[in-house]
Structure formats: C-alpha cells, structure tokens
Amino acid sequence: MIFGIDGYLGWPLALRMAARGHEVAGVDNFATRASVKEVGSASALPILEMKERIKAAKQTTGKEMRFYQGDVTERGFVYDLIRKEKPDAVVHFAEQRSAPYSMIDADHASYTMRNNILSTINLIYAVKELSPNTHILKMGTMGEFGTPKFDIPEAAFVPVSIKGKEDLITTPKWAGSWYHWTKVHDTNNLLFANKIWGLRTTDIMQGPVYGTRTKEITDAKLFTRFDFDEVWGTVVNRYCVEAVLGMPLTPYGKGGQVRGFLSLEDSMEALTLLLENEPPEREYRAVNQFMELLSVKAIAEMVQAEAKRQGLDVAIKHVDNPRVEAEQHYYNPERRILPSLGFHLKIKMKDVVGTMIEDLKPYRGELKQYERVIMPKTKWK
Amino acid sequence: MIFGIDGYLGWPLALRMAARGHEVAGVDNFATRASVKEVGSASALPILEMKERIKAAKQTTGKEMRFYQGDVTERGFVYDLIRKEKPDAVVHFAEQRSAPYSMIDADHASYTMRNNILSTINLIYAVKELSPNTHILKMGTMGEFGTPKFDIPEAAFVPVSIKGKEDLITTPKWAGSWYHWTKVHDTNNLLFANKIWGLRTTDIMQGPVYGTRTKEITDAKLFTRFDFDEVWGTVVNRYCVEAVLGMPLTPYGKGGQVRGFLSLEDSMEALTLLLENEPPEREYRAVNQFMELLSVKAIAEMVQAEAKRQGLDVAIKHVDNPRVEAEQHYYNPERRILPSLGFHLKIKMKDVVGTMIEDLKPYRGELKQYERVIMPKTKWK
Numbered sequence: 035m036i037f038g039i040d041g042y043l044g045w046p047l048a049l050r051m052a053a054r055g056h057e058v059a060g061v062d063n064f065a066t067r068a069s070v071k072e073v074g075s076a077s078a079l080p081i082l083e084m085k086e087r088i089k090a091a092k093q094t095t096g097k098e099m100r101f102y103q104g105d106v107t108e109r110g111f112v113y114d115l116i117r118k119e120k121p122d123a124v125v126h127f128a129e130q131r132s133a134p135y136s137m138i139d140a141d142h143a144s145y146t147m148r149n150n151i152l153s154t155i156n157l158i159y160a161v162k163e164l165s166p167n168t169h170i171l172k173m174g175t176m177g178e179f180g181t182p183k184f185d186i187p188e189a190a191f192v193p194v195s196i197k198g199k200e201d202l203i204t205t206p207k208w209a210g211s212w213y214h215w216t217k218v219h220d221t222n223n224l225l226f227a228n229k230i231w232g233l234r235t236t237d238i239m240q241g242p243v244y245g246t247r248t249k250e251i252t253d254a255k256l257f258t259r260f261d262f263d264e265v266w267g268t269v270v271n272r273y274c275v276e277a278v279l280g281m282p283l284t285p286y287g288k289g290g291q292v293r294g295f296l297s298l299e300d301s302m303e304a305l306t307l308l309l310e311n312e313p314p315e316r317e318y319r320a321v322n323q324f325m326e327l328l329s330v331k332a333i334a335e336m337v338q339a340e341a342k343r344q345g346l347d348v349a350i351k352h353v354d355n356p357r358v359e360a361e362q363h364y365y366n367p368e369r370r371i372l373p374s375l376g377f378h379l380k381i382k383m384k385d386v387v388g389t390m391i392e393d394l395k396p397y398r399g400e401l402k403q404y405e406r407v408i409m410p411k412t413k414w415k
Numbered sequence: 416m417i418f419g420i421d422g423y424l425g426w427p428l429a430l431r432m433a434a435r436g437h438e439v440a441g442v443d444n445f446a447t448r449a450s451v452k453e454v455g456s457a458s459a460l461p462i463l464e465m466k467e468r469i470k471a472a473k474q475t476t477g478k479e480m481r482f483y484q485g486d487v488t489e490r491g492f493v494y495d496l497i498r499k500e501k502p503d504a505v506v507h508f509a510e511q512r513s514a515p516y517s518m519i520d521a522d523h524a525s526y527t528m529r530n531n532i533l534s535t536i537n538l539i540y541a542v543k544e545l546s547p548n549t550h551i552l553k554m555g556t557m558g559e560f561g562t563p564k565f566d567i568p569e570a571a572f573v574p575v576s577i578k579g580k581e582d583l584i585t586t587p588k589w590a591g592s593w594y595h596w597t598k599v600h601d602t603n604n605l606l607f608a609n610k611i612w613g614l615r616t617t618d619i620m621q622g623p624v625y626g627t628r629t630k631e632i633t634d635a636k637l638f639t640r641f642d643f644d645e646v647w648g649t650v651v652n653r654y655c656v657e658a659v660l661g662m663p664l665t666p667y668g669k670g671g672q673v674r675g676f677l678s679l680e681d682s683m684e685a686l687t688l689l690l691e692n693e694p695p696e697r698e699y700r701a702v703n704q705f706m707e708l709l710s711v712k713a714i715a716e717m718v719q720a721e722a723k724r725q726g727l728d729v730a731i732k733h734v735d736n737p738r739v740e741a742e743q744h745y746y747n748p749e750r751r752i753l754p755s756l757g758f759h760l761k762i763k764m765k766d767v768v769g770t771m772i773e774d775l776k777p778y779r780g781e782l783k784q785y786e787r788v789i790m791p792k793t794k795w796k
Binding site for chain 2: 109139140141143144147148151152155156159160163182183184185187192193194195196197199200201203204206207208209212215218219222223226229230231358414415
C-alpha cells in the first residue's frame with residue numbers, strides 16, 4: 035500500500051511493484067497537484083488522471099491497482115484502509131515534500147508540520163492497533179543530517195563520547211527547513227513507537243532523486259510527474275528544464291553543496307529491495323539511500339555539457355542562495371545496507387541527463403509559460 | 416504575556432509578575448480544566464473562574480491583568496494578540512503537559528502533537544513578523560533528555576566525538592512519551608527559528624514541580640490548580656493526596672527513577688530571573704531548571720514521614736510501572752545559568768511537603784470521590 039501513489043516516487047513504485055506481481059493499493063488526496071498549481075507551476079511532463087493511470091498500468095503490468103482517494107491526516111480514513119487491506123507494507127510518501135514550500139510563510143510551515151507529523155502518527159497507531167506485523171517504510175531524507183563534520187552513520191543510534199563519557203544516542207540531525215525538520219520529528223516518533231511497541235520500520239534517508247524514466251515508464255501515458263519550479267523542482271530536474279528553455283542553469287550560491295543523488299530507476303530498485311527484504315520483527319532499519327556524491331556546481335556542468343551535445347547552448351549563472359546552508363563542507367555518509375542487499379549503482383547521472391532533456395524537449399512550448407517560476411523567490415531569511 | 420495563564424504554573428507566574436509591578440496579559444482556552452474533567456478528575460484545591468481570579472489578583476497585587484480567551488493553535492488569534500500587546504516576553508505554557516494523557520490513544524497522541532507543535536509555530540511566526548524583539552520563553556522539560564550515561568549539558572549544542580571525528584551537535588534527547596517528544600520537536604523548531612531569524616529565546620528544561628504555595632498564594636482565593644490523578648498529577652503532588660486519603664503511596668516500579676525537582680515557589684523565582692534578565696538579541700539560552708535530585712522512592716519515604724508527623728499512617732506500595740523508563744540509572748545534569756543569575760535553592764522538598772498536606776486536608780471529603788483515578792491505568796505498552 036502506497037500513501038501518496040500519485041507522486042513523483044509513488045507512481046513509479048506502484049508500477050514497479052505491480053510489474054513484479056505484487057498487489058498494489060494506493061492512496062492520495064492529490065495535494066501535490068493542487069500545491070504545484072498554487073505556486074503557478076505544473077508538471078513538465080503531462081500526467082494522466084488517476085483513473086486513466088490505473089488503466090494504463092493495467093495494460094502494461096497486467097495488474098489492477100486499488101485506489102482510495104482521501105487524506106491520511108484523517109484517522110478514521112487511515113484506520114479503514116489498514117483494517118480493509120491489512121497490507122504487508124505501507125510506504126508513506128504522503129507528506130508535503132518541498133523545503134521551499136514549507137518556508138513560504140506561517141501557513142505553509144504549519145501545514146507541513148500538521149500534514150507530515152499527524153499522517154505518520156495515524157499510520158503508527160493504525161498499524162499498532164490493526165495490523166502490527168505490517169512493515170512501515172517511511173521516506174525520509176538525507177537532509178535530516180545536514181552537513182556534519184563526522185561521517186554520517188547509517189543507523190538510528192550511534193555511539194558517542196560527550197565530555198569524556200560514552201553513550202549511545204539517536205544519530206544527530208540538523209535539518210535545513212521546516213520540511214526537513216518534519217522528517218526529523220517523524221524519525222523520532224517512529225523510533226519511539228518502535229521502542230515501545232516494536233513496529234517493524236524502515237526509515238529511508240534518501241538523497242535527491244532525478245530522472246524521467248524507469249523500466250516500466252516506456253510510454254508517455256505512464257509518465258510520472260516532473261517538477262522543475264523553484265518550489266517543487268529538485269536541482270537536477272530544474273536544470274534540465276532550464277536547459278530545454280535555453281535559460282542559464284542556476285546553482286544556488288557557490289554551488290559547493292554536495293549531496294548524495296540517485297536516479298529514479300535506482301530509487302525504485304532500492305525501494306523494491308527494501309520492501310522484498312523486510313527487516314525482522316521489531317526491528318528499526320535506518321537506510322542511507324543514494325548513489326553518487328556530487329556538488330550542485332558539478333551537476334550544472336554535466337547538464338551544460340549534455341545540453342551542448344544536443345545542440346542547446348546554455349550558460350551557468352550562480353544565483354544568490356535563498357537557503358541557509360553551507361556552500362563548502364565535509365560530506366561523507368555511510369552506505370552499507372543497500373550494498374548488503376546486493377544493490378549497486380546501475381545508472382550514473384551523466385548517462386541519464388541526456389534522456390531527461392530528450393523527454394522534456396517536446397514540451398518546450400508548454401514550458402515557456404513557466405519561466406517566471408524557476409528562479410528562486412522563496413527565501414529562508 | 417502568558418500563554419496558559421490558567422494553569423498550575425501560569426497562574427502563580429501571573430501573580431508573581433503582577434506583584435513585581437509588571438503588566439500582565441494572559442491567554443487560555445481552559446483546555447486543562449476540560450481535559451482533567453475528561454479523565455474523571457478535578458483540581459484538589461478549588462480554583463476560581465478566570466474573572467474571579469483576576470479580581471482576587473487585583474486585590475492582592477494592585478494590578479489588573481488583561482485576559483484573552485482563545486486557542487493559540489489558531490494563528491489569527493495569536494497574530495492579533497502579539498500585534499495588540501507587543502509583549503516584552505511571551506511565556507508559552509499553553510501546551511498539553513501530561514505524558515500519560517498523550518499516551519491514552521491515537522486521538523490523544525495526535526491532539527498533543529497538533530496542539531503543542533502548532534502553537535509554537537504560530538508563536539514563532541507571530542514574533543518574527545510582528546514583534547521580533549519579543550523574548551520567547553518556552554517551557555520544556557528535563558524529560559527531553561531521558562536518562563543518559565553522560566552528564567546532561569545545559570546548552571543547546573554540545574561538542575561530541577563520533578567515530579573519531581569532532582563536531583558540535585544539538586544536545587542529544589531521548590524522550591519517554593509523545594508529550595515529551597513534542598517538547599523535543601518544539602526545541603528543534605525553536606532552535607531552527609533562532610538560527611535563521613535570530614529570535615531571542617529561552618528554552619527551559621524544567622524538572623517536576625511540586626507544591627501549593629508561593630509568596631503570593633496566601634489565601635484560598637488565590638490557589639492555583641493542583642492535580643493528583645494518574646494522568647495529570649506529578650509524583651510529589653500525587654503522593655500528598657494519597658497520604659491525605661490514607662491510601663498507600665505508589666512509586667512506579669522500583670522507584671529508583673531520579674529526577675531534578677523544584678518547588679512551585681522556586682520555579683517562580685527562577686522564571687522571574689529568566690524573564691527579568693532576558694538573553695541578548697539573537698541568543699538562544701537553554702536552561703536546566705531544577706533544585707534537588709531525588710528518587711521517587713526517597714520522595715515516598717519523605718512524604719510518609721511527614722504524614723506520620725501529622726498523624727496519618729500511610730504505607731508505601733510499589734506498583735507496576737505503567738511507563739517505559741529505566742528504574743535505576745545514572746543522572747547528572749549540569750546547572751550553571753540560574754546560579755549565575757544569583758539563584759540558589761530556597762526551599763527543600765522536605766520543608767514544603769508538610770504545608771502541602773495541611774493545605775489538602777480540608778478537602779479530604781471532596782477528594783474521596785477521586786480515589787479510583789489515582790492508580791495508574793494509562794499504560795505505555
């Protein structure tokens with residue numbers, strides 16, 4: 035069962051799971067469609083309505099997905115779902131997932147807190163009371179860690195020394211937006227639920243995902259949404275649209291910010307492994323999910339080079355960083371769990387940026403109208 | 416301005432501030448009165464309605480307090496208050512403050528998350544946008560730290576060594592209930608707001624408070640509420656009511672749980688110092704506020720001895736611990752800031768337990784009906 039099946043990751047995961055013969059049920063309140071519209075933007079790739087999506091998925095995968103429209107902050111709705119479906123696993127993607135959106139103003143900060151924290155609390159209690167064996171897979175973010183000077187552990191707890199005394203503490207976090215903080219709060223709440231009730235949990239700290247394709251997305255009818263505006267678009271996806279529009283690529287600040295990226299296809303592969311190899315009963319598994327460490331400046335150069343190969347001449351223009359973040363920093367996160375499940379980098383960013391630009395080119399005309407929502411306006415300070 | 420002026424700490428603080436010549440405005444939605452009633456209990460000491468309280472306060476302090484009835488999770492209400500009052504300081508007591516209440520079920524967990532986190536977010540934004548110089552004093556709890564093996568720092572950040580690398584991290588927390596976690600989430604949110612906007616903040620990690628009296632509470636008309644039931648009563652206050660009712664005193668489990676306690680009078684003294692000596696602009700001050708480290712077993716023996724002096728023969732009966740917590744542990748929290756402001760222990764628990772029992776005795780008849788809400792029923796597991 036996928037909470038947030040209509041989203042950038044939710045839809046490709048539904049396709050992947052169905053293609054692998056799993057029964058798939060999904061939930062969405064279409065909040066992302068509405069919130070992207072709210073900031074004057076839209077998915078760069080056209081996406082079908084859910085009914086049509088499910089039809090198209092059935093043609094490809096042979097599986098009929100069950101869809102429930104509703105809001106997972108409503109407890110009764112979540113209880114009904116879990117009671118009815120008794121899912122092997124719930125993948126919780128139904129959170130407000132944009133850092134800039136959470137920073138717009140008090141209303142957006144508050145909405146993000148409320149939506150993300152209460153949906154997770156509902157899921158915790160529904161599983162605890164109605165289906166205690168269900169595996170909860172929560173999508174967190176590598177952004178929970180910030181950019182510390184220590185090597186980022188891939189573990190919920192880490193041994194430390196504090197003023198000469200040793201203890202085990204929850205892995206230190208320092209988040210960079212209200213959105214990122216909700217993920218930290220969710221992590222803490224899930225850890226506590228695991229400690230007192232033993233809920234089987236996978237908490238994924240995922241890096242930024244990019245790409246338009248997965249093995250199943252072979253046809254425009256199966257496209258997943260693709261955001262590129264300053265609020266909803268993550269860095270690689272935003273650059274590719276900038277390239278297609280002939281706009282300069284816009285690293286924020288110096289561009290030395292290093293993150294752990296992965297392609298949409300590799301994200302699906304990793305999620306599949308984590309779902310098909312669930313943690314033992316009562317276990318809390320924290321996973322660092324990323325493939326390549328790259329700076330946002332290096333990525334701009336990569337997209338620029340690929341655009342050039344396709345005949346698009348684009349500049350790189352550093353813009354004032356709207357965020358409060360380090361632009362030069364140490365960054366060394368651990369990654370053991372996915373490799374231990376046999377997972378290795380399959381797709382490098384440089385091999386997929388070309389396809390992304392090609393996929394976007396046919397929509398250049400449509401995208402023109404959104405030029406003004408690409409440059410950063412939502413400022414942290 | 417006191418958010419939660421009708422509460423156990425809110426009311427005595429309003430009296431103290433008024434008595435010291437400050438202008439006092441207060442806010443409450445009377446949620447605690449309703450929630451205590453919900454679990455079948457009531458304040459052991461009778462408390463007046465707010466209108467009457469304010470009249471009685473005026474007679475004693477000479478000051479007329481301004482009162483606003485409303486819910487601080489409603490942003491418009493909070494904005495109106497801050498715009499109108501432009502307070503020097505806001506003391507945020509308007510949070511759901513019972514650990515067992517938060518653990519009753521999904522509904523109470525969710526309410527606690529929503530109420531505590533959203534009220535703090537509203538306060539953050541109202542201060543940032545309308546009165547950026549206002550000092551935010553947030554009541555947290557020593558319970559945010561749990562019972563670590565290191566000495567609990569009195570600081571928002573602490574230097575650590577993680578696998579051979581040094582860094583500064585947010586002081587590690589491990590909370591023991593949804594309520595306690597909301598305080599951790601609030602701390603993180605306030606720290607982030609301080610980092611990006613420089614809000615002047617005091618974050619108080621307070622130990623359990625006990626007592627019936629302060630310098631201003633000289634008359635039953637000025638009593639603050641006094642909770643004793645398993646959900647709302649903290650340990651010392653609960654023991655005193657058990658003693659008055661001739662019930663056994665009931666430490667949870669082995670009773671080796673050590674906490675840092677302080678009397679109501681000392682809590683008022685500490686809060687006064689922190690308010691009258693606000694942190695410099697842009698500073699975040701984390702304060703450990705407690706006076707005596709005592710185990711809940713030692714406190715039972717202390718209350719038993721004092722009850723005996725007053726002719727009440729009561730047993731001590733260890734009951735199954737409803738919570739998930741260590742019953743024997745290291746506990747060594749730092750305390751520098753209050754002493755640096757000239758604050759030292761004024762009142763020892765053993766000197767005040769007698770007065771508490773005396774204050775409660777006249778209400779023995781009334782209290783009889785609540786015997787059944789004293790023994791722990793709200794279980795963590």
